[in-house]
Amino acid sequence: xxxxxxxxxxxxxxxxxxxxxxxxxPLVYLDNAATTQKPQVVIDTLSSYYSTMNANIHRxxxxxxxxATEAYEAARRNIAAFIKASxxxxxxxxxxxxxxxNLLADTFSRAFIKSGDEILxxxxxxxxxxxxxxxxxxxxxxxxxxxxxxxxGELVLDNLDSLLTTKTRIVAVAHVSNALGTIHxxxxxxxxxHEKGIPVFIDGAQAIQHFSVDVQQLDCDFYAFxxxxxxxxMGIGVLYGKEKYLNQLPPYHGGGxxxxxxxxxxxxxxxxxxxxxxxxxxxxxxxxxxxxxQYMLETGMDKIEKIEENLYLxxxxxxxxxxxxxxxxxxxxxxxxxxxLIGTIHxxxxxxxxxxxxxxxxxxxxxxxxxxxRLKIPGTIRASLAIYNKPSEIDMLCEAIxxxxxxxx
Amino acid sequence: MNxxxxxxxxxxxEFSQFEDWMDKYNYLIELGKSLPIIxxxxxxxxxxxxxCQSKVWLSADYNDGKxxxxxxxxxxxxxxxxxxxxxxxxNQSPDEIIMNELSFLDQTGLKxxxxxxxxxxxxxxxxxxxxxxxxxxxxxx
Ligand SMILES: Cc1ncc(COP(=O)(O)O)c(C=O)c1O
Numbered sequence: 001x002x003x004x005x006x007x008x009x010x011x012x013x014x015x016x017x018x019x020x021x022x023x024x025x026p027l028v029y030l031d032n033a034a035t036t037q038k039p040q041v042v043i044d045t046l047s048s049y050y051s052t053m054n055a056n057i058h059r060x061x062x063x064x065x066x067x068a069t070e071a072y073e074a075a076r077r078n079i080a081a082f083i084k085a086s087x088x089x090x091x092x093x094x095x096x097x098x099x100x101x102n103l104l105a106d107t108f109s110r111a112f113i114k115s116g117d118e119i120l121x122x123x124x125x126x127x128x129x130x131x132x133x134x135x136x137x138x139x140x141x142x143x144x145x146x147x148x149x150x151x152x153g154e155l156v157l158d159n160l161d162s163l164l165t166t167k168t169r170i171v172a173v174a175h176v177s178n179a180l181g182t183i184h185x186x187x188x189x190x191x192x193x194h195e196k197g198i199p200v201f202i203d204g205a206q207a208i209q210h211f212s213v214d215v216q217q218l219d220c221d222f223y224a225f226x227x228x229x230x231x232x233x234m235g236i237g238v239l240y241g242k243e244k245y246l247n248q249l250p251p252y253h254g255g256g257x258x259x260x261x262x263x264x265x266x267x268x269x270x271x272x273x274x275x276x277x278x279x280x281x282x283x284x285x286x287x288x289x290x291x292x293x294q295y296m297l298e299t300g301m302d303k304i305e306k307i308e309e310n311l312y313l314x315x316x317x318x319x320x321x322x323x324x325x326x327x328x329x330x331x332x333x334x335x336x337x338x339x340x341l342i343g344t345i346h347x348x349x350x351x352x353x354x355x356x357x358x359x360x361x362x363x364x365x366x367x368x369x370x371x372x373x374r375l376k377i378p379g380t381i382r383a384s385l386a387i388y389n390k391p392s393e394i395d396m397l398c399e400a401i402x403x404x405x406x407x408x409x
Numbered sequence: 410m411n412x413x414x415x416x417x418x419x420x421x422x423e424f425s426q427f428e429d430w431m432d433k434y435n436y437l438i439e440l441g442k443s444l445p446i447i448x449x450x451x452x453x454x455x456x457x458x459x460x461c462q463s464k465v466w467l468s469a470d471y472n473d474g475k476x477x478x479x480x481x482x483x484x485x486x487x488x489x490x491x492x493x494x495x496x497x498x499x500n501q502s503p504d505e506i507i508m509n510e511l512s513f514l515d516q517t518g519l520k521x522x523x524x525x526x527x528x529x530x531x532x533x534x535x536x537x538x539x540x541x542x543x544x545x546x547x548x549x550x
Contacts, residue, residue: 023430346484348462348529349438353486356430364462378483379462407435408485 004310005390011299011307012388014039025358028393033178033206033337033384034362035228038292042232045291049284056280058257072283075290076273082293083223084214085240089272092246093281096237097205098128100224101172103239103276104201105132107249113169115141120163120171122147122155123374126178127367129203133172147173147189149374153180153329157188164196171200175207175223179366179380180329181337183207190220199245205229209386210308210335212301221245227285232292236285239276246272253278304387311385312336315394322401328380336385339366342401345408347379353407354381357400359393413505416497417513424517433518437489444492447481458530458537463487465530469541471549475500476542480534487529490522494531498538503549506542511535 012018015037020027029037049071055064057072073088080088094100113119119133123146130144137144145163148156155173164171171193176183190200199221204213209230215223222245227236241249251258251269255278260268269275296304315338319325324343342350351363364379365372372379383397427433451468458465463484470477478499482488497513498506514520523531 346463346487348484349486351462353434356434378464403431407431407438 004307007303008307008388008390012390014041014295015388016040016043018388022358022360023356028359028396030383030385030389030393030397031360031362032209032386032389033181033229033366033382035234036209036231036386037388038233038288039231039295041295042288042291045288046233046284049287054283057283058274068283072281072286075286078290078293079238082297083208083238083240084216086216087243090240090243090246092239092241092273092276093286094224094237094239095235095282096226096228097203097224098132098226098237100237100239101128101201101203102132103252104222104224104241104249105136105172107252107276108170108245109136109140109142110250111248113137113140113142116167117142117169118145118165118167119143120145120147120168122173122184123149124153124155124177124180124182124184124368124371125172125174126203126205127369129172129174130370142169146370149371152331153177153182154331155182155184157185157192160189160192164193164198166196168193168196168198171198172203173200174203174205175213176204176210176335176337177329177368177371178206178337179368179371179382180331180339181206181334181384182329182331183333183335185333186218186220190218194219206335206337209296209304211305215240227289227292230289230292231295233285233288236282236289238289243272246276249276251275251278255279257281299387307387308336308385311389311391311394312338314391315383315385315397318394318398319401322398322405324405325401328375328377337382338384339380339382341377341380342405343408345404347377347381349408350381350401350404353404354397354400357396357403359397359400361397411505411509413497413501413509413511414513417511420493420497421513421516424519434486438485439489440492441482441485441487441489444481444488444495447479451479452481458533463529465491465534467534467537467541469538469545471545474502474549476503476506476538476545478538478541482530484529486522487531490519490529490531491534493517493519494535494538503542503546507539507546 017037053068055068057069076091077088080091133144150156193200201222202220204223204225208225221242223240225238228234258270258275258278260270326341328339347363362382452466456466456468463482465482467480478495480491482491
């Protein structure tokens with residue numbers, strides 16, 4: 001544990017915001033599933049881009065434009081390598097997971113979904129992996145079906161075979177649940193869906209920052225994630241898609257960059273991935289994402305997993321000692337997200353008070369209302385860990401909880 | 410000075426006793442616990458004001474020129490704040506309720522709880538109280 005702590009101190013020094021005080025106390029930031037903090041290299045990348053390189057890409061013949069275009073496309077190649085995509089043209093830049101899913105749901109349903117068809121999601125999805133599919137279903141006359149969960153906070157695949165029907169056109173599930181941290185058995189879901197020729201979309205927003213993801217090994221057909229949850233800037237995200245599918249999807253947004261030639265009679269669309277990137281993209285965000293990925297790789301994905309797992313086990317043990325704590329997930333496979341309730345204290349009350357102790361956690365339904373309905377609770381208190389969190393911060397969370405409990409006695 | 414402002418001054422005075430935030434919250438929790446829980450029959454979908462994080466139920470009656478509010482919340486701190494608002498606005502005339510800007514909240518340090526970003530339903534509750542007052546005023550004029 002000791003060399004671990006010195007590792008963590010080294011990592012913490014890379015994140016300037018961690019030196020902030022809130023309410024006169026040192027910030028304890030345990031809301032990483034909402035967004036992670038940014039290391040200095042990512043912050044410097046943004047500032048250096050605007051200080052030395054800023055130009056519009058893919059269209060200029062001048063020095064800066066060429067340089068910016070090259071950096072942007074190099075980032076795309078690095079990101080493709082990071083998730084082991086077979087080609088960088090399978091990487092589409094978006095604003096984040098939400099936009100990735102909207103892009104996919106809209107274009108996929110226009111290409112493949114018709115009245116009477118089915119879209120399969122799970123009971124534990126984030127609203128952004130439910131609502132875009134509902135919109136697509138509404139437009140096409142399809143219905144949205146749901147893979148259920150059990151009381152441990154795990155998906156139940158017993159009836160998956162009967163949920164995958166001849167009418168199912170796509171399965172859309174998260175890799176990891178944002179509200180509970182459960183790692184879903186997506187390998188089995190993908191295998192069973194593929195046996196019936198059904199493509200699978202994976203929402204990786206809560207997975208990519210915690211362990212290595214290999215989209216070819218998973219064999220998922222689409223995968224999405226957000227930069228801001230993996231140490232990169234806000235406003236940048238990725239949709240990965242197998243080329244064979246992306247090539248069959250109609251354009252999403254129309255505009256510059258996504259076309260080859262435009263006549264009023266007919267427009268010829270550009271090749272992948274540019275066809276899905278209309279308008280001037282978020283160049284600094286892409287470079288920031290590239291820098292964040294380099295930072296994660298230099299830290300080491302195995303080490304990230306190890307640090308987080310150690311701290312997660314420490315947190316579970318420490319929180320478990322507090323009388324009245326109820327963990328909402330007892331799933332066997334989990335990331336470092338801990339969702340819990342304290343006795344009968346409403347999560348909003350607990351969150352309001354814990355905040356005053358300088359501890360940032362999240363309370364509420366975590367954009368997963370169907371899941372909260374299933375658990376019959378108004379929300380949870382969620383502590384979510386990242387590579388820079390340390391045991392003493394867990395101790396501070398526990399102290400805050402104990403004081404809050406006393407206030408409600 | 411109208412009655413709402415008078416009550417507001419009392420509330421300011423009560424909250425000024427507290428030096429640190431914990432005492433203030435302890436008082437809110439106490440208020441929350443002492444606000445009578447409204448009858449189950451009021452906890453209906455139509456009385457529900459849905460904040461993103463906590464729920465507030467509000468019902469209103471009109472009696473002798475005054476609006477009587479009853480309210481409840483599933484979160485205690487929200488309920489404590491609800492009780493402060495009820496104390497100021499219940500049993501007042503529609504005109505007073507509609508006109509009052511609740512400026513006393515600024516001086517109690519409670520104002521932050523009414524910000525739209527809190528998503529606890531309190532801001533919508535105040536709007537709803539004013540709407541009820543307006544409706545009673547129109548109906549009875
Ligand atoms: C599982 C999951 N999917 C999708 C999203 C949406 O991500 P974003 O808001 O970055 O688009 C989130 C973010 O909370 C999430 O946790």
